[in-house]
Amino acid sequence: MTDLMDHQVKENGNDDGRQGLARLHRPLAYCAAAMGLLAVTAVVGMAVDERTLLGEGVWLKPFKFAVSFGLYALTLAWMIGRTRAWRRTLRVLGTVAVVGFIAPEISIITFQAARGVRSHFNVSTTLDDILVKAMGGAAYLGWGLTLVLGVLLMLQRRVDRPMAWAIPLGVFISLAGMSVGFLMTTPTPAQADALDAGGSPGILGAHTVGAPDGGPGMPLTGWASGAGDLRVAHFVGLHALQLVPLVAIGLGLLATRVPVLRDAAVRTALVVVAALGHATFAALLLWHARRGLAPLDPDTTSLVALTALAVAMGVSVLVILRTGARRGRRLRGA
Template identity: 65%
Template sequence: MGALLQRREFRKAAFSWHGPLSYCAAAMAVLTVVSAVGLVVDERTLLGQGVWLKPFKFAMSFGLYAITLAWMIGQTERWRRTLWWLGTVTVGGFVIPEISVITFQAARGVHSHYNFSTGLDETMFMVMGGAAYLGWLLTFGIGIFLVAQRRVDRAMAWAIPLGLVISLAGMSVGYLMTAPTPGQAQGLASGLELATIGAHSVGGPDGGAAMPVTGWETGSGDLRVAHFVGLHALQVLPLVAIGLRLLSRRFPVLAGTATRTALVIVAAFGYAGLTALVLWQAQRGQALVHPDALTLQAAAGLAGLVSAGAAVILAVSARRVPAAPSRAFAGSPAPAGSR
């Protein structure tokens, strides 16, 4: 009976999620599989990587983005209709145009980003840029309405807006990649018509040695690292809130809502610091997998601050947890009604 009720509750919760975003996430899952097959059967490459790697990565990322927003909107009780329309416009104005261009260009075997080779390529990149700006604004708008919701507990009420703020910062890193590199700026100043304007690498050309799956540069800085890390705060921080709530059933020190909320805020500080750290590292032309001593020191300092903050919160909370009642000594009278 309990299992049946749980299934009914799950179905009820699932049906409350934003429909268009949920269907979008399902479509991204299908595209992820199709792109994975493309990586296997299509031997064409761009800058040393399979042409279907970019659709594969973006489909996964957009799928996570869509399903997370679908769930968040499903948790709302105020301005639900406004949020429904914002979520629907996000699908039609942001996700579909950008992933369509990326997939179309991959099928053609050409670059989707920074490509000004032909009028068609430039138009495709402009469509992506417009969709990205619209996506940023829509995500910001959704975040404003989500902040005022009261349906979730206080820890989640902090996790959602903090995750959205850091996610918006991560999305903003994408704009840094569209700026001309020093060499490109010099060419443009000389009146040259360039086929490529913008880059994700710092301190080296795009297309060098790269990490598997992610494709991040291993010989130079890569702005995509901070873009990826920041963007997915949207999923990470709500998961932290959910995890803490589940752990509170086993660990009394986490039972207080104030304790879990404070830990979520510390986690958000740490995640924002991590995003800033990998952005700083990339802008110095340094690959993620080859940090120098200064980067390692900064990372250790960040980890120390986060650990110290969490330790203080848990120590204060532990003092407030009532001590468990001690067992009666042998031979003491049994409680009334136990005989």
């Protein structure tokens, strides 16, 4: 893949930013712009529409999903725009992601918000059940498309080793984060009991563990503040797609000031450590939530695990930097 980053620091200099924008996958880029407009519209909706659902404004959910889908679309537009092999296939897949995954799901979420009813897990009427199934199908399609895109992006020929690792690691951690969403569709014990008794609960699935959905929540995110919430791990894992490549970008920019980072092997190792740390952190958040613990209320076991992760990452970074510095001194002295 040629110049995976227009402004990534490389020995041959930087590309023109305008050329990078021209290479964006257009349907995905237009989709990202549309998500930006929807996010602004949702903010206006939150300001003028006083209706609430599960304790939060009805337009908060479209806002959050618009931001998330916008970042997803923009990131894929940037990645696909820098491919050589399977270029036409990747562009077709990117367009299918817009038409078959992003557009249907965000449209249903917005439509249900306008109606003032739940979008996810809501099977209370025939229409709601159909919409939930449509969103489920779109989610499965999105997962499969992201997997195929990740494989094809991973097999591209690249000139920048840190980014060559950052993109596939970010994609596959993001896939794991997406998969957390499927856990939310499992009926809760109370819902399962109702089904076993021959009932027809109007809600199937939940994102809160240890309490009903709609309890006390954190500002802006709405994540549960008194119980476990699967959405936290879902969010953190999902956005590895952006965060891991951003680590590679940041290290490349720092390489102009920090000599040890001019070694591509050092930057690559740091990217791998960051990706593994991100994945482990997301897994810890999932484990934390599954035990019914609120995001900001860790127990001793969670704190020990987080401390161990932080220490392991810190030691790994120090070893990589010291090893790289010694190698640099040997090369200069040779």
